[in-house]
Amino acid sequence: MIKIHNLNFDVGKFQLRNVSLEILDNEYFVLLGPSGSGKTTLLKCILGIHKIVSGKIFVNEQEVTNLHTENRNIGFLPQNFLLFPNMNVFNNIAYGLKIKNKSKEFIISEIKKIVNDLKISHLLNRQIFSLSGGETQKVALARAIITNPNLLLLDEPYSSIDENYKTDICFEIKDNLKKLNIPVIHITHNLDEAYALADRVGIIINGIINQVGFPKEVFNFPTNENVAKFLGIKNIFDGEIVEIFNNDIVLNFNNIKIVVNKNKDKNYIKNKKIKFCIKPESIKIIKPNEPVRDELKENIFDTKIVEINFYSDTCIMKIDLFNDKILTMKFPIYIFTRYNLSIGKKIKIGLWKTGIISF
């Protein structure tokens, strides 16, 4: 198990503040955050490349906070892979074992195992300049894991890989790492990548860990406004609590009442102002004279379409919900033709209660 306890780091105007994380054995942990949020800085603190101001780092019960990088046994796959240009593929992979004075036979047998698993045995005698992006990545990964590290850190490993190839390779690599039983911290700013790969995910913004949890939990229930904004949730507003029931609360928002599911971890106080968000995909169009689903019944409003934008498979539409409060809604593109939508058209919408999150 990897434990990071109250880690603080200071570099000029940027700080990592009170970072605490626990990575379980064999866990694939994805640290997600926008550019400049401190993801790579945190990895470099864990590696010992940056000296931290305070805090402790434990790897398998052993404190490594004050150890030099070379004594931590933490593998690292940098963003641009950085294969050593003065060595061929074989020597790049063998480097970590050669440094440890392992025998030639041992090095060859270890390399054979890894290159077979990663399906790169045909590359061993190649010069690194002749490799494709995907091949370079696999060689860099082989180099990082051949020393059997206690933890593997992946710094945006798929940012320079072709989109078509990415889906296949990221699951293939995850499977390989799972087999090797190495816990992983993978950092990225890509939401889809995090959702698809993570056993658990952490959100870092401005040097602070904002939320940690299972992907579904984090993506569906952001705990604060910063996380919601980073996850692309557009409709964030202020509301006042006017009623508190067993399972729901009622918010006053611009003189309209919105019923919101209660967050069990929060204490609600009547008349207190809170922030809440409405997930764009939780806003549903209601066709006149059609039965309305129970989950939508409590929050039904009349609106007017003000903007429509099309993407490859989705449509993002802005609607005016009384008094110039603009909501963004997102739906599959076939809905657009089915409902015959156009700018200026008046429509009735329902808000899916589970898609309204209070902070």
Add this chain to the structure above:
Amino acid sequence: MKNKTFNFLLFFFLGFIIVFFLILIIELFGYLNFTTTKNLNFSRIFWSIRLTITTATISSLIATFFAIPIGYLLSRYSFPLKNFISSLLYLPIIISPIALGAMLLIFFNTPIGTFFEKYFFRVVFEVPAIVFAQFVIIIGMCINLTKSVFDYINPEYENISKTLGATSFQTFFYITLPMAKKGIISAFLLTWARAMGEFGATVTLAGATTFKTETLPVAIYLSFASAEISTGITFILITLFIGMTILIILHSLNNKLFYDKNT
């Protein structure tokens, strides 16, 4: 049309300088008197060539030996007075070589200098003086060139090496130095070429004695001082030939000089 004018102007400036240099070289042949050339003292010429190449090689090797760790230190580490120290290394460029030669001459009259000459070997007006003078002239340049080579190598390579269990020493010798190899060779050749042409400090510290401290630049000076124009021109042409050979090697290396910082 505008692009053509721009390109023409660029080539005009280049052509102007090239033509000027070619005139400087070609005019030498006009002054070369083949009757007196036949009477050239070849043993003196070969002696000078050998002395120049030997001393320039020794001083450049010593300079490179010092420049590698110092260049690496200046490239990778921050420490107090770094700016002051970096500026100090430009001293041989700011101060004239004759002044530096004079400073060295004075140094060998101080207790430290006298101690050195008494217990190690004689320097002033001897061959080691040439090496000393050349070394002082080229060391700053060599350090700055070597530092630039290390600046071009992404330090992340070193971090990767350390994550694989290598110490700072192992990382330096197995990763950084091999990656810097071509750049360091280039720095060595440039400083070697500069040492070859060194005159001011050499003549002040080592004097100008034929068959003793007569390097090629000193030989040119002595030939012209004694009105042996043809001999002087022969020495100039030899210096030109050696210098050009080095620069051509350097330029062919230069294309593959550095590994891409972001590779």
